[in-house]
Structure formats: C-alpha cells, structure tokens
Amino acid sequence: MNCWIAKRRSTNFIDGRLRERERARIVKHLNECQSCANEFEQMRLVRSTLRRLSPVKSPAHLRAALQVAASRERQAIAEGAWSTVRRVWNRWLFRLDDSMRPITLPATGGLVSSILLFGALSVTIGTTTRVSDYEVPIMYADHWGANLVPVQLRSSVVLTLNLDGKGRITEYEVRDGSDSFIGDTARLQYNNIAVPDFPSVLAVAQPISRGISISFTPIVYRQ
Amino acid sequence: MAHSLSGNTGSLSILAGAQNGISEEEARIVRGLRAGIESAYQELIDRYEQPIFNMVYRLLGNQTDACDVVQEVFLKVFRSVHSFREQSSLRTWIYRIAVNEAHNHRRWFARHCRHEVPLEKDRPDHDYSIELAQDPGRSPYDQALDSETRAIVERALTKINPLFRTAVVLRDIQNMSYEEIADILQISLGTVKSRILRGREALRRELNQQSSPGLAEALA
Numbered sequence: 001m002n003c004w005i006a007k008r009r010s011t012n013f014i015d016g017r018l019r020e021r022e023r024a025r026i027v028k029h030l031n032e033c034q035s036c037a038n039e040f041e042q043m044r045l046v047r048s049t050l051r052r053l054s055p056v057k058s059p060a061h062l063r064a065a066l067q068v069a070a071s072r073e074r075q076a077i078a079e080g081a082w083s084t085v086r087r088v089w090n091r092w093l094f095r096l097d098d099s100m101r102p103i104t105l106p107a108t109g110g111l112v113s114s115i116l117l118f119g120a121l122s123v124t125i126g127t128t129t130r131v132s133d134y135e136v137p138i139m140y141a142d143h144w145g146a147n148l149v150p151v152q153l154r155s156s157v158v159l160t161l162n163l164d165g166k167g168r169i170t171e172y173e174v175r176d177g178s179d180s181f182i183g184d185t186a187r188l189q190y191n192n193i194a195v196p197d198f199p200s201v202l203a204v205a206q207p208i209s210r211g212i213s214i215s216f217t218p219i220v221y222r223q
Numbered sequence: 224m225a226h227s228l229s230g231n232t233g234s235l236s237i238l239a240g241a242q243n244g245i246s247e248e249e250a251r252i253v254r255g256l257r258a259g260i261e262s263a264y265q266e267l268i269d270r271y272e273q274p275i276f277n278m279v280y281r282l283l284g285n286q287t288d289a290c291d292v293v294q295e296v297f298l299k300v301f302r303s304v305h306s307f308r309e310q311s312s313l314r315t316w317i318y319r320i321a322v323n324e325a326h327n328h329r330r331w332f333a334r335h336c337r338h339e340v341p342l343e344k345d346r347p348d349h350d351y352s353i354e355l356a357q358d359p360g361r362s363p364y365d366q367a368l369d370s371e372t373r374a375i376v377e378r379a380l381t382k383i384n385p386l387f388r389t390a391v392v393l394r395d396i397q398n399m400s401y402e403e404i405a406d407i408l409q410i411s412l413g414t415v416k417s418r419i420l421r422g423r424e425a426l427r428r429e430l431n432q433q434s435s436p437g438l439a440e441a442l443a
Contacts, residue, residue, distance in 0.1 A: 011420040015394075017401070042427045050395035050426075053373055058276035062290050066272060066297050070264035073301040077259030 001029045006036050014044050249313035256304040267300070271314075274397065275321050281392045282325040284381040292328050296321045311406055318397075318407045322389055329385060379429035387422030394419050 006029050012018050013026050030037040160173040245253065252270075255263020275296060280289040299320050307316060380388055393404045405415045 008420070011416050011423070014423075015401075039427075042431070043423050046423050046427050046430065047395050049372060049376055050391065051398070053376060053396060055273070055277045056280045056286075058273055058293070059286070059290060062276065062293060063268065063272060065290075065294055066268050067265075069294065069298055070261075070268065070301060073298075074259040074261060074264060077257075 001025050003033060003036050010040055010043055014047055245309040245312055253304060253313060271317055278392060278397055279321055279325050281396055282389060284377060288328060292324050296324050315403060315406045322407060375433055379426055382429050383422060383425040387418050387425055390415060390418035391422035
C-alpha cells in the first residue's frame with residue numbers, strides 16, 4: 001500500500017468503516033510511514049475535536065418565534081376547505097375583474113349607443129307600421145288566385161275592376177274598344193293578367209271600393 | 224439492504240443502510256401537522272429546533288443569521304408538509320431543507336452584503352453571547368479550554384469550502400451516517416466520502432496555520 005491509497009482511505013479508517021483486513025494493511029503502512037502516521041493522527045484529532053464541540057443552545061426568542069409561526073399555520077389549517085374555496089373564488093374573481101376592466105368602458109359605450117340607435121329607429125318603425133296598416137289592395141300572396149285576371153289578350157285592353165273595401169277584386173270587365181269582353185272562357189286559366197302590386201302607390205293613395213279602370217298593354221302571364 | 228444506481232451522466236444512490244421511508248413515530252407527527260394538531264407542532268419544534276439551529280449555526284457561523292434561517296426552515300416544513308411524499312425520513316427531509324436554506328442564505332448574503340461594512344469595527348472572533356450547553360461537571364479550566372478550542376475550530380470551519388464544511392458538520396458534529404448525509408445532500412456515497420475527506424484535510428491545514436500551544440493542548 002502506498003501513501004496515496006492510504007490517504008484516500010483515511011476517512012473510512014478514522015470512522016471505523018473498513019474491514020479488518022484492509023484496516024490491518026493501513027496500520028502496517030502507518031507503522032512504516034511517519035508522514036502518513038502524523039497526518040492520520042491530526043485528522044483523528046480534528047474529528048475528535050469536532051465531536052467534542054459543545055452544542056450551541058438556540059436563543060429563547062427563536063422558540064417563541066417558532067411557536068407563533070406554528071400557531072398561525074394551525075389557524076390557517078383550521079379554516080379548512082372553506083379557505084381553499086375562498087382563495088380559489090377570490091383568484092377567479094380577480095382574474096375576471098382583471099380581464100373585464102379594460103373593456104368595461106367600450107362595452108358600456110357600445111350598449112348606450114345601441115340603445116340610442118334602436119330608440120331612434122323605433123320612431124321610423126312605428127311610422128312604417130302605421131303605413132302598412134293599409135292592406136295591399138290588389139295582390140295578396142294569400143289571395144293570389146283572386147288577383148289573377150283570366151283574360152286572353154289580343155290587343156290593348158281596358159280593365160275595369162270592382163274592388164271591395166280591402167282592395168280585393170270582386171268583379172271585372174275587359175274592354176278592347178268595341179267589345180266589352182273578349183275571351184275564351186275555356187282558356188282563361190292559361191291566359192291571365194296579373195294585376196301587380198305597386199307599393200309606392202300606397203304612400204299617396206288608399207284602396208277604394210268602387211270601380212277602377214286600368215288600361216293594359218298585352219302581357220302574357222305564364223304559370 | 225443496499226441498492227446503488229449509477230450512470231454515465233451522474234449518479235443516484237438509494238443508499239446502503241439509509242433510513243428509507245418514514246417511521247411510525249414520524250408518520251404520526253406528519254399526520255398531526257397536516258391536521259393542524261397543536262401537540263404535533265410542539266413535538267416537531269421540541270425535536271428539531273435545537274439540532275437544526277446547531278447545524279445551521281455551524282454552517283453560517285452567525286447566530287442572527289442562524290435564527291433567521293431556522294425560522295425559514297420551520298415555516299417551509301409547516302407549509303410543505305402536505306406535499307411531503309414520505310419517501311425519506313422526516314428527519315432527513317427537515318435537514319435537507321435546512322442545508323438548502325443555509326446555502327441559499329449564504330449565497331444571498333455573499334451577493335448582497337459582501338460590500339457592507341458592519342457597525343462594529345472589530346468584530347470579535349467569538350460571539351460570547353451564545354450560550355453553550357455545557358456539562359456542569361466540567362472544571363472551569365476545561366470549560367475555558369473548551370471555549371477556546373471551540374472559537375478556534377469555528378473560525379477554521381468558516382474558512383473551508385462550504386460544500387466540504389457541510390459534509391464535515393453533518394458527519395462530525397451532527398454525528399450522522401454517510402448514508403444519511405448522502406440522502407440529505409442528494410449526492411452519492413462516494414461524493415460524501417470525498418467531501419468529508421477534503422473537508423477534514425482543509426480543516427487540518429487551517430488549524431495547523433493557527434497552531435498555538437493552547438490549541439495543541441486543546442486538540443490532544
């Protein structure tokens with residue numbers, strides 16, 4: 001055994017962690033090497049000196065501080081699950097508030113603007129509603145058939161319509177100058193005149209229940 | 224029971240004879256801490272306040288700093304006991320926290336306060352305000368010698384590498400086994416032996432430099 005190996009094993013030797021055979025080899029080396037023997041002896045003294053050091057007593061205020069800290073921790077635990085729920089709730093409230101705060105002013109402005117806009121439009125909507133109280137005099141989707149005039153067109157005609165109070169056609173007469181009515185009744189279903197709806201007229205006129213004469217140029221209505 | 228795992232990139236030791244897991248007594252304390260039972264807190268303080276303070280004081284060499292660190296250690300223990308996985312003993316876990324806190328404190332102090340000048344110009348080598356747990360049966364001479372020796376050794380301890388100092392303090396002052404030290408420092412058994420060896424050698428050199436007739440007698 002050389003000095004380098006002996007030195008490497010000094011810790012285990014001093015702490016008594018070597019097997020008897022290994023220990024005997026080191027003891028033999030120490031008997032032969034005065035330098036290593038001195039070094040081992042000093043290491044042993046260092047170890048024994050450290051072990052003999054008296055423990056340092058902690059100051060009294062440290063224990064008091066630890067007991068105060070322990071008391072606070074126990075109090076926190078005693079609040080139990082509710083404190084956790086409250087903590088989570090408060091965290092979410094904070095996040096919500098944090099995210100909503102920047103858009104609060106724009107959102108409020110938008111809401112107020114919307115209310116003002118719809119308030120202004122409601123005046124227009126009311127007027128429109130009043131106008132639409134007039135029923136469409138000639139064409140009704142529900143009464144499409146009633147508004148179809150079965151006329152076989154051969155020339156310009158004058159159509160005389162009799163309307164009821166709601167603008168529906170009750171009677172009609174077709175004139176083409178000489179005759180009052182020309183047409184093949186068998187083909188009336190295939191040659192119709194559709195009296196169109198003119199919504200713009202409703203703005204300046206109201207339906208009447210008397211006869212109306214309208215001149216037509218030939219229009220073929222195809223179904 | 225011995226297991227040792229080591230790889231090319233590092234080593235992890237599940238150490239021979241180490242106190243793996245938690246004892247029934249410690250488990251009872253841990254359950255009490257988690258439930259907020261006063262007696263468990265008191266028992267923890269009674270058991271560990273003194274040895275933890277002693278170790279931290281040896282690592283830092285300053286009573287005020289040691290008090291601060293010990294308070295931090297216990298606060299961490301109180302607050303982290305719910306996440307303590309009981310894979311090591313409670314004692315090992317607390318010492319590990321204490322060692323880490325002491326190192327963090329030392330690093331923080333070195334970074335922030337190294338250029339500060341203390342109010343007292345000549346700081347005494349030994350803080351005599353610290354009360355020793357002395358054996359009342361020892362003679363006044365022995366006590367004085369012990370005090371002198373302690374001052375010299377403490378001064379030498381502060382001058383060696385903190386890593387080696389920690390290993391030496393845990394082994395020779397706290398009287399811990401190699402396995403327990405490895406578990407606390409989370410290093411391999413070989414590294415523990417190496418650090419103890421180098422720490423003792425450094426301490427020996429320091430003490431030789433400070434050698435005096437009194438010291439020789441004290442060490443003998």
